[in-house]
Amino acid sequence: MxxxxxxxxxxxxxxxxxxxxxxxxxxxxxxxxxxxxxxxxxxxxxxxxxxxxxxxxxxxxxxxxxxxxxxxxxxxxxxxxxxxxxxxxxxxxxxxxxxxxxxxxxxxxxxxxxxxxxxxILAVAMTEPDAGSDLAGMKTSAKNQGDHWLLNGSKIYISNGINADLVVVAAKTNPEKPREIGLFLIERGMEGFERGRNLPKMGLKAQDTAELFFNDVKVPKSNVLGDPSKGFHYLMHGLAEERLIGAVGYLACAQRAFDLTKEFVSERKAFGQRIADFQNTRFKLADLRTELDICQVFIDKCVEMHNKGQLSTDMAAKAKLYASELEGRMTDEGVQLHGGAGYMEEYEICRLYTNARISRIYAGSSEIMREIIARSVLD
Ligand SMILES: Cc1cc2nc3c(=O)[nH]c(=O)nc-3n(C[C@H](O)[C@H](O)[C@H](O)COP(=O)(O)OP(=O)(O)OC[C@H]3O[C@@H](n4cnc5c(N)ncnc54)[C@H](O)[C@@H]3O)c2cc1C
Missing domain, CATH: 1.10.540.10 (Acyl-CoA dehydrogenase/oxidase, N-terminal domain)
Incomplete structure (x- = not known):
C-alpha cells in the first residue's frame, strides 16, 4: 500500500x-x-x-x-x-x-x-512479583529520612535490567495512601542496589530482562523525579505515546512476517503446485493483507494526531490492542504456512512468532486495553 x-x-x-x-x-x-x-x-x-x-x-x-x-x-x-x-x-x-x-x-x-x-543506559522498573497490571499492589517503598530517601523492595522483568546505568524505580512513599508513589533515579553502583538474574525468555532472546533488588538504598533528594507523591501522574502522562510506540513496532513486525511468508509460499511446492496456489493460502494472505493495510492507515492517523498533541488514551489503546493482536495472528499463520520450517529457529518467522507473544501482555495487556476502550465507550 x-x-x-x-x-x-x-x-x-x-x-x-x-x-x-x-x-x-x-x-x-x-x-x-x-x-x-x-x-x-x-x-x-x-x-x-x-x-x-x-x-x-x-x-x-x-x-x-x-x-x-x-x-x-x-x-x-x-x-x-x-x-x-x-x-x-x-x-x-x-x-x-x-x-x-x-x-x-x-x-x-x-x-x-x-x-x-x-x-x-536507561531502564524503568515498575513491575514486581505481586504487582504488574495493578501497580497499586507494589510493595517497594521509600521512606523519607530528612536529607535522603531509603528505598527497599524488588522489581522483576525489567528490560535493559543488566545494562542499565540509570533506573527509574517506582516506590510507595506514603504507607497510608497506596496510590501515592514516587519515582526514584537509581544509579549503577549505589550501595544496596543489586541485579539478579538475566531471565531466560520464550523470545526477545537478546534482551537483558532482569530482576532488581533494593536493600536500604540511600537515595539523595536530588535523585527524586519531580514530586514524590505524583508518580502515578508522571506514569499516566506518557502512556498514549508508549502505546503508540508499541503499536507501530508490532505492526512493523507483522508486516515483516507477511513478507517472509509470502516469499516462502511462493517458492515452496506440495502436491505439484506452489503453497501460494492453494486457495487456503490465498484467502489467508488476502485476509491478513487487508487487516495489515487497515491497521496501517489507523496507526498512521494516530501518529498524525500524536504530532498535533491530540492522541487520546482510548485511540492509543485501540492501536496497541489491534496491532498486537494482529501481530499474533499474522505470525501464527506465518508459522503455519511455513510448515515444519516455521518451527525451526533458523527461520526468521519462528523468532517473529515467539517475540510477538509478549506484545499482548506488556505495556498494558490486551485485557487492560479493552478496559480502557470500554470505559471510553460506556462510562
Ligand atoms: C519481556 C518483558 C519485558 C518487560 N519489561 C518491563 C520493564 O521494563 N519494566 C517494568 O516495569 N515491567 C516490565 N515488564 C512487566 C510487564 O509490564 C508485566 O508483565 C505486565 O504489565 C503484566 O503484569 P503481570 O505480569 O503482573 O500480569 P498480571 O497483571 O498478573 O496479569 C495476569 C493476567 O490477568 C489479566 N488481568 C489483569 N488485570 C485485569 C483486569 N483488570 N481485567 C481483566 N484481566 C486482567 C492480564 O491481562 C493477564 O492476562 C516486562 C515483562 C516482560 C515479559
Whole structure:
C-alpha cells in the first residue's frame, strides 16, 4: 500500500538508518541472542549517529526532533534489519521522557547528555512479583529520612535490567495512601542496589530482562523525579505515546512476517503446485493483507494526531490492542504456512512468532486495553 505521510528528508533518514542497521546490527544479532544481551557499545554507536533520544534539544546534545515520524521510521526499519531484543526505543522514548517531564534542570544536565550519547543506559522498573497490571499492589517503598530517601523492595522483568546505568524505580512513599508513589533515579553502583538474574525468555532472546533488588538504598533528594507523591501522574502522562510506540513496532513486525511468508509460499511446492496456489493460502494472505493495510492507515492517523498533541488514551489503546493482536495472528499463520520450517529457529518467522507473544501482555495487556476502550465507550 502506498503511504504518502513521509517527507523527502524522512525518506533519506530511513535510508541512512537502514544502512546503519545493515552495517552495525544485522551481522551481530545471532551472537547477541546467544549471549542474551546486546553489548553496551551498541548504545554508544547509536548515540554517535544521533539515533538516541532524538527529541532532546541541541543544548543537551540531541537533534531536537519532535516529529514522531522519525521514531516510526526507525521502528519500521528495526523490524527487518534490527534486533528485536535491542531495546533502544525503551531507552529513548519510554524512559528518557521521564527526565523531560520532571522539568528539573539539574537532573537533566546530569543525565540527559549521557543518555543521548549512549553512555548512560536507561531502564524503568515498575513491575514486581505481586504487582504488574495493578501497580497499586507494589510493595517497594521509600521512606523519607530528612536529607535522603531509603528505598527497599524488588522489581522483576525489567528490560535493559543488566545494562542499565540509570533506573527509574517506582516506590510507595506514603504507607497510608497506596496510590501515592514516587519515582526514584537509581544509579549503577549505589550501595544496596543489586541485579539478579538475566531471565531466560520464550523470545526477545537478546534482551537483558532482569530482576532488581533494593536493600536500604540511600537515595539523595536530588535523585527524586519531580514530586514524590505524583508518580502515578508522571506514569499516566506518557502512556498514549508508549502505546503508540508499541503499536507501530508490532505492526512493523507483522508486516515483516507477511513478507517472509509470502516469499516462502511462493517458492515452496506440495502436491505439484506452489503453497501460494492453494486457495487456503490465498484467502489467508488476502485476509491478513487487508487487516495489515487497515491497521496501517489507523496507526498512521494516530501518529498524525500524536504530532498535533491530540492522541487520546482510548485511540492509543485501540492501536496497541489491534496491532498486537494482529501481530499474533499474522505470525501464527506465518508459522503455519511455513510448515515444519516455521518451527525451526533458523527461520526468521519462528523468532517473529515467539517475540510477538509478549506484545499482548506488556505495556498494558490486551485485557487492560479493552478496559480502557470500554470505559471510553460506556462510562
Ligand atoms: C519481556 C518483558 C519485558 C518487560 N519489561 C518491563 C520493564 O521494563 N519494566 C517494568 O516495569 N515491567 C516490565 N515488564 C512487566 C510487564 O509490564 C508485566 O508483565 C505486565 O504489565 C503484566 O503484569 P503481570 O505480569 O503482573 O500480569 P498480571 O497483571 O498478573 O496479569 C495476569 C493476567 O490477568 C489479566 N488481568 C489483569 N488485570 C485485569 C483486569 N483488570 N481485567 C481483566 N484481566 C486482567 C492480564 O491481562 C493477564 O492476562 C516486562 C515483562 C516482560 C515479559
Amino acid at each position: 502506498e503511504r504518502d505521510l513521509f517527507t523527502e528528508e524522512q525518506n533519506m533518514f530511513r535510508e541512512a538508518y537502514r544502512k546503519f542497521l545493515i552495517k552495525e546490527v544485522e551481522p551481530h544479532r545471532e551472537g547477541w541472542r546467544k549471549a542474551g544481551i546486546v553489548p553496551r557499545e551498541m548504545f554508544k554507536k547509536m548515540g554517535e549517529q544521533g539515533y538516541l533520544l532524538t527529541w532532546v534539544d541541541e543544548q543537551h546534545g540531541g537533534l531536537g526532533i519532535e516529529d514522531f515520524r522519525y521514531q516510526q521510521i526507525m521502528m519500521e526499519e528495526d523490524a527487518t534489519y534490527g534486533e528485536a531484543g535491542f531495546f533502544h526505543t525503551l531507552h529513548s522514548r519510554l524512559v528518557g521522557p521521564y527526565l523531560k517531564r520532571s522539568e528539573d534542570q539539574e537532573q537533566q544536565a546530569r543525565f540527559i547528555p549521557g543518555a543521548v550519547s549512549g553512555e548512560c
